[in-house]
Amino acid sequence: MFDILVYLFENYFEVNAYPDKGTLTKELSAAGFGRDEINQAMTWVNGLEKLAQQVPPPGLTASRAHRLYSKEESEKIGSEPHGFLLFLESSGILNPVQREQVIDRIMALNEHGVSLEQVKWTVLMVLSSQGLASDFMFIEDLLFGDAQPTMH
Numbered sequence: 001m002f003d004i005l006v007y008l009f010e011n012y013f014e015v016n017a018y019p020d021k022g023t024l025t026k027e028l029s030a031a032g033f034g035r036d037e038i039n040q041a042m043t044w045v046n047g048l049e050k051l052a053q054q055v056p057p058p059g060l061t062a063s064r065a066h067r068l069y070s071k072e073e074s075e076k077i078g079s080e081p082h083g084f085l086l087f088l089e090s091s092g093i094l095n096p097v098q099r100e101q102v103i104d105r106i107m108a109l110n111e112h113g114v115s116l117e118q119v120k121w122t123v124l125m126v127l128s129s130q131g132l133a134s135d136f137m138f139i140e141d142l143l144f145g146d147a148q149p150t151m152h
Helices: 003-011 021-030 036-052 071-077 079-090 096-107 116-129 137-143
Strands: none
Touching: 003 116, 003 137, 021 137, 036 096, 036 116, 071 079, 071 096, 079 096, 079 116, 096 116
16 A cells, blocks of 8 residues: 555645546556555545644644654554654654654554655655645655764
């Protein structure tokens, strides 16, 4: 399913134009993706759209509370992706609401564990759904570059 999400991002998220569901399903089927995978990806994207439309309570985006991960979240996300999320939040790239949206979308992936690359793509998709990915173009460098992020 994650390959479909990356495909959708590369072909449609950035231009913010989607074909209708039937056309998109045919296109993805022709590209070799299975119907179950396509349906799971569409459900994931619908969840992303719903998150982007939610208005957080006042003050929540500026919260400095520490996030404790559940056992399931810790097992799925792992230490390296968790450290990356912490880096993005402490750098001001993600606010607490966006962090929760990223975690929500990670947990919605049909994977037992996620890689750092999958987390980076998820961050990019969440920010893009809010029209913010272009504000942080260096995230694509983090995605595709070899350099590890460092705090100064």
